[in-house]
Amino acid sequence: MESQLMYFKNITFNRLSAVIPFIFVLLFTSTQSHAAENSSKSVLENIYQSQINSYYSINGFYNFSANQGAQKDLEDINASLTTMAELFNAIQGETDSGETSEQFEAVAAAWKAYQKVLKQNVREVEKTGYPDLRLAGDMATNNIALNAALSGLYDAIQAGASIKPSKTTQLSRDTATNLALMMTKYSARTTSTVSQVYAGGDVDKEVTIDSLAEEFGKQLQELMAMAEGKQTSFKLLDSANTKWDFIKNSYVNYNENRVNFIVNLYSKKIINDIEQALETM
Numbered sequence: 001m002e003s004q005l006m007y008f009k010n011i012t013f014n015r016l017s018a019v020i021p022f023i024f025v026l027l028f029t030s031t032q033s034h035a036a037e038n039s040s041k042s043v044l045e046n047i048y049q050s051q052i053n054s055y056y057s058i059n060g061f062y063n064f065s066a067n068q069g070a071q072k073d074l075e076d077i078n079a080s081l082t083t084m085a086e087l088f089n090a091i092q093g094e095t096d097s098g099e100t101s102e103q104f105e106a107v108a109a110a111w112k113a114y115q116k117v118l119k120q121n122v123r124e125v126e127k128t129g130y131p132d133l134r135l136a137g138d139m140a141t142n143n144i145a146l147n148a149a150l151s152g153l154y155d156a157i158q159a160g161a162s163i164k165p166s167k168t169t170q171l172s173r174d175t176a177t178n179l180a181l182m183m184t185k186y187s188a189r190t191t192s193t194v195s196q197v198y199a200g201g202d203v204d205k206e207v208t209i210d211s212l213a214e215e216f217g218k219q220l221q222e223l224m225a226m227a228e229g230k231q232t233s234f235k236l237l238d239s240a241n242t243k244w245d246f247i248k249n250s251y252v253n254y255n256e257n258r259v260n261f262i263v264n265l266y267s268k269k270i271i272n273d274i275e276q277a278l279e280t281m
Contacts (some may be wrong), residue, residue, distance in 0.1 A: 043094040044165060047154045048173045050087045051147055052271065054114075055180035056080040058143045058198070059187045061121055063264065065131040066191035077122065081115065095153070099160060103153040110149040114142040140188065140198045147181075168226050172278040175219040176271045182212040182251060183267040190258040213251040220244060223274070232280040240273035 057080035064073035088111060095104040117139045124132045158164060165173070186209055188198035199206050220241055227233040243266045250257040 043091055043157055044154060044161075046087045046091050046094075047150055047157070048177070050084055050091070051150050051177055052180050053080040053083045053087070054143060054146055054150070055177075055184045056268075057084065057118065058139065059180075059184045059264065061118060061139070062184075062187040062191040063260070064122065065125050065136070066260070068129045069125050074122065077118070081118075084111070091153075095157070100153060100156045103149070103156045107146070107149040107153050110142065110146040114139070114146045117142050143184075143198075168223070168281055169278060171219060171223055171226070172274050175216065175223060176274045178212055178216050178219065179267055179271055182209055182216060183264060185209050185212070186251060186254055186263055187260055189254055190260040190263075209254045210252045213248060217244065217248065220274075223277070227277060227281060230281055233277040236273045236277035236280070240270045240277070243270050243273070 057077055060073050060076035060080060064070060064077060067073055088108070092104060092108070095101055117135065121131060121135050121139050124130075124135055164170075185198050189209070220237070224234065224237045224241065227237050247259075247263050247266045250259055250263050
């Protein structure tokens with residue numbers, strides 16, 4: 001009896017010995033896969049936030065120049081630049097040796113060029129009280145190039161990810177980015193004596209503010225439909241929609257209704273509502 005018990009113990013031990021390495025492999029693979037998935041989600045979020053802050057930084061400059069170098073606007077610019085630097089460091093850590101390192105290099109080059117010309121513009125306003133129109137045009141061109149590079153990096157990482165952002169996540173990011181771009185274009189027009197100062201070369205091919213406003217309205221309604229039955233999310237998006245109703249006509253009639261402070265304030269609040277709503281969906 002004792003020898004039989006010993007025999008079964010040996011069999012059990014041998015089987016466990018054979019299975020344990022396999023279990024560890026499965027656990028390791030699962031952990032690695034989960035880590036890669038989280039990494040992809042994290043870097044895409046960081047790229048999105050970089051775009052938002054890129055628009056905030058140049059938008060801050062337009063307000064800074066209009067207000068003859070107001071300290072509050074300078075603080076907004078510097079806060080956005082600091083946030084972007086932190087985000088780029090995090091993004092670089094995720095893309096350094098991967099398949100998207102080339103796209104990140106394009107982002108890094110565009111970021112360096114944009115940051116340099118933005119600071120030149122700030123110094124010019126601090127010195128003279130007014131923007132240099134040539135420098136302001138260079139800054140807009142570099143900001144557009146930076147956002148194009150960020151979009152390229154986002155698309156490349158998303159294409160290689162095993163799990164894509166959900167439709168709700170992607171639409172939320174697209175909607176918020178659309179509004180940040182719209183706000184930047186609006187500020188460029190309402191704080192400058194030269195129209196189309198935020199334009200990427202061929203003015204005839206530029207998307208107009210009223211077109212962006214129409215698209216944003218549809219995007220926001222689609223998000224609200226997705227949030228039906230999710231009380232907290234819907235309440236936040238409904239609040240965003242109420243704010244949008246308040247400033248929509250200023251965007252649509254951008255050549256007539258110039259209320260830059262109100263449009264900036266409410267636009268940023270709407271973006272914050274959209275981001276909070278996504279977190280609760």
